[in-house]
Amino acid sequence: MKTYDTLVEALNGLNQRGFTIDFNLQCDSVYCKSLGRAFIPEEFHIVEFHRFEGASNPDDQSIVYALETRDGHKGVLVDAYGVYSDPLSFEMVQKLKTH
Secondary structure, eight states, X not given: OOOOSSHHHXXXXXXHTTOOEXXXXXXXXXXXXXXXXXEOGGGEEEEEEEEEOOSSOGGGOEEEEEEEETTSOEEEEEXXXXXXXXXXXXXXXXXXXXX
């Protein structure tokens, strides 16, 4: 797995490697606006992830997941963690915490 020093570097690198779709985290799924559909945990897998803990910049506290859906769509999910993160279903927590 490739390593990245910054969030922007990770997003650019993953994009160049074919992870071009943007996913948004919902309570019980990941949603892709460009495809107009949500994917429940059983419909995608996490290919890799990168955690960033910005000591000087709280905005850099995030995890970037490279996802691939069962039907071959590849993209990224950026998840902020900490006090500003949104509540998730048990299934989503289990899916994301295994990585």
